Amino acid sequence: MTETIKTTCTLDCQDACGVEAEVENGRVVRLRGAEDHPYTEGFLCIRLNRYLDRLYSPERVTSPLQKTKGGWRGISWDDAIDLAxxxxxxxxxxxxxxxxxxxxSSGSFGISNRYNVRLFNRLGGPTVASGSLCLSAGVAGMVQSLGQSVSPAPSEMMNSRMIVLWGRNPAAYSIHMVPLIRKARERGAEIVLIDPVRSESAKLCGRHYAPRPGGDGYLAxxxxxxxxxxxxxxxxxxENAAANAAAIERMCHRFSWEELSAGCGLSVETLREIATLFGVNHPAAVCMGRGPQHYRQGAETTRLILAACAVSGNLGVKGGGYNYNSDFWGPFDRSLNGGEFATSHRTAPKATIGEAILSLKDPHIRAAYIHGGNPVTQCPNSRKVARAIRSIDFVTVVDxxxxxxxxxxxxxxPSAMFLETRDVRPAGWNPYVGPVMPAVPPPEGVRPDWEIVGLLARKLGIEDPHLGQPVEEFLQASLAPIEKHGLDPARAINEVFRNPxxxxxxxxxxxxATPSGKFEFLEEWEPDENPEVDERYPLRLLSLKYQRYQSSQVPESKQKEAETTVWLHPETATRFGLGEGVSGRLHSPSGECEVRFALDEGLRRDVCLARSGGWLKKGHGVNVLTADVLTSSGECSGYYETRVCPVARA
Structure with a gap:
């Protein structure tokens, strides 16, 4: 007998696809896109199309494990919960x-996982790993200039005369944006790519400009x-909607065209050409990716790009706007995380978590609860992070x-995966929230995250109506704020609805939404980087995600695909005595790793490109190189501050 279960993808992606899971004899045999989803409209990304390989992988752990001197040994759930x-x-x-x-972290964007901290707040408040590895500097910039993190509806692109993909690669990572871009292009819209890399999305665009990495603020x-x-x-x-227009005028007067050209690595003529596009194509939608904010001044860069939107008259207009992220907490009750029970409010940024663990005192970190993330592989300076986590007396990982x-x-x-769980999933860019329904039960010996937290609460003697209650009741409680918009939480947890x-x-x-009620420009900008390169590490490392896999969710059996390949422009390769397929090493101030070099004429000559997500224990992992740099606002990772030197194997 075949049954079809409708659910919503919870992977770390802003699209939140509507999914139909086809089940035969208690096993999911096929996934397809839900055609009636108002945004994703019936097709899935390559990562989700391969998801069943992960769900039924023989490498999956299906019982609790305790580390002993002799290695890992299986234990019962009762013993595991007692121990933790x-x-x-x-x-x-x-x-x-x-x-x-x-x-x-963002291993699952199901909303229930955002409340697991409630357990530890009931214990008095843990040290919370704060900020994010991917987008929080950009969000901080939006909040500072706009007052909130909110993007226009994707459908507004149909009203755009120009769409600027600023460091964004929808062809690989936001595939449901691609049909909108194509339709807009058919309607005559100018499609522009601004990216140091000639990405897959260049084929969608009529123009491609490649600024120096970190030079986006100068360009804006x-x-x-x-x-x-x-x-x-x-x-x-x-005059009417900006609080401090004089600030941007002062800033523009302060920087000469030659300084802006040197800062972004494009000629003055090219800068004027790009600016002219903003002057003649109105309305224009700017779709910013994560890359421009992965520098120390990521929030400032975001605010300067927003300034370009404001000065060109593209905020608050149909077909215009700044597309980056919308706060998924909008329809949810944030208070359910139990913050009122915490007497301690210490945080440690994820971007520098290794250094934080090693240096925090009064008290030192003595225990850790890690779920929904793989910080050793995904955080900058991986070897420091691994050393730090091993230094903790007792570490529990839920994965x-x-x-x-x-x-x-x-x-x-061992935790359940999204096809085995009940939840609600908000999107990060489109305005829809979808139900997460279990297509099949988890394997025997595996528990959903919310159940694990409930078991721990019971063993710790914590009496809390929201810890251990049926998940449907908790989800309804979390959606209580939507009642003021005329929506019924009991119904909303079972259907796709528009985020009010x-x-x-x-x-x-x-x-x-700013304190002034107006758009607020960046008051001052002091670029913190001298464009002159460090001769010891002459290339900027751009570490992008895999298209085929979600972050570090690369099966051990497929780690050959995660081999650390580094792409260089052919002229750059010649300069360092390298060529296609040559093995060697990449050095940075943080470490070094074995790599294989490849050539790509679509790159700038001052960068090299690698993919993050490979595992250290398999000899991969580009984050052994990345700098644990914190952005000035938003506690985000400045991954792209990393500079490297390629060396051929002797």
Missing amino acids: AGKFRAAVDEYGPAAILYFA LAVCKYLLEEGKADREFL SFMTDTAECADLFL GCPRVPFEDGVF
């Missing part, structure tokens, strides 16, 4: 609640400077596979 609860209680009693590190400021000097700025917006991080743990608790916090055209009334 005892260690957590002992850490709190002896050192205080901040001695526990709580690390949660050049757009503002041209529009102001040529009398093409939106003066009505600047489905024996990752690099799990290898550093003392206790492994995502307007079709944000700020259309000219009112922003």
Whole structure:
């Protein structure tokens, strides 16, 4: 008998695909896109199309494991929960609640996982791994200039005369944006790619500009400077909807065209050409990717790109806007994370988590609970992170596979995957929230994250109505805020609904969510980087994600595909005595790794490109090289501050 279960993908992606799981004899045999989903419209990405290989992988761990001197051994769930609860209680009693590190990342975007910290807040408040590895500097920039993180509805692209993919690669990572771009192009829209890499999305675009990595702020400021000097700025917006328009005018006057050119690595003529596009194509939608904010000044860069949108009159208008992220917390009750119970509020940024663990005192980190993430592989400076996690007295990892991080743990608790769980999933860019329904039960010996937290709460003697309650009841409680918008939480957990916090055209009334109620330009900008390169490490390393796999979710049997390949422009390769297929090493101030070199004429000559996600225990992992640099705002990772030197194998 065949049954079809409708659910929503919870992978770390902004699309949140509607999914139909075809089940035969208790096993999922096929996944396909739900054609009635209002945004994803019936097709899935390559990562989800391969997901059943992961669900039914023989490498999956299906029982709790405890590390002993002789290696890992299986234990019962009762013993595992007793062990973890005892260690957590002992850490709190002896050192205080901040001695526990709580690390949660984006392995699942099901909303229930966002509340697991409630357990540790009931213990007094852990040290929370804060910020993000991927987008929080950009979000911080949006909040500082706009007052909130919100993007226009994707359908507004049909009203755009120009779409600028600024460091964004939808052909690989936002595939449901691609049909919209194609339709807009058919309607006459100009499609522009701004990216140091000639990515897969270049085929969608009529123009490609490759600024120096980290030079996006200079380019955005050049757009503002041209529009102001040529009398093409939106003066009505600047006078009525901006709080400090004089700030951007001062900044533009301060920087000469030659300084902007040197800063972004493009000629003055090219800068004027790009700026002219903003002057003649209105409305224009800017779709920014994660790359421009992966530098120390990621938030400032975001604000400068937003300034270009503002000066060109593309905020609060149909077909315009700044597309980056929408706050998925909008329809949910944030208070359910139990923050009111915490007496300790210490945080440690994920981007520098290794250094934080090693240096925090009063108290030191004595125990850790890690779920939904693989910090050893995904955080910068991987070897430092591994060393730091191993230094903790007791570490619990909740996962489905024996990752690099799990290898550093003392206790492994196997968790269910999204086709086996009940949840609700908000999207990060489109305005829809979808139900997550279990297509099949998890394997015997595996528990959903929310159930694990409930078991721990019970063993710790925590009486809390929201810890251990049926997940449907918890999901309804989390959606209580939507009642004021006329929506029924009991119904909403079972169907796709539009996030009431995502307007079709944000700020259309000219009112922003800032303290002033107006758009707020960056007041001052002091670029913190000298474009002159360090001769010891002459190339900038850009570490992108795999298209085929989600972050580090690469099966051990497929780790050959995650071999650290480094792409160089042919002229750059010649300069270092390298060629296609040559083996060698890549050195950075943080470390070195074995790599294989490949050639790509679509790259700038001052960069090299690699993919992150390979596992250290398999000899891969580009994050052994990346710098553990924290952005100035948003506690994001400045991955792309990393500089490297390629060396051929002797």
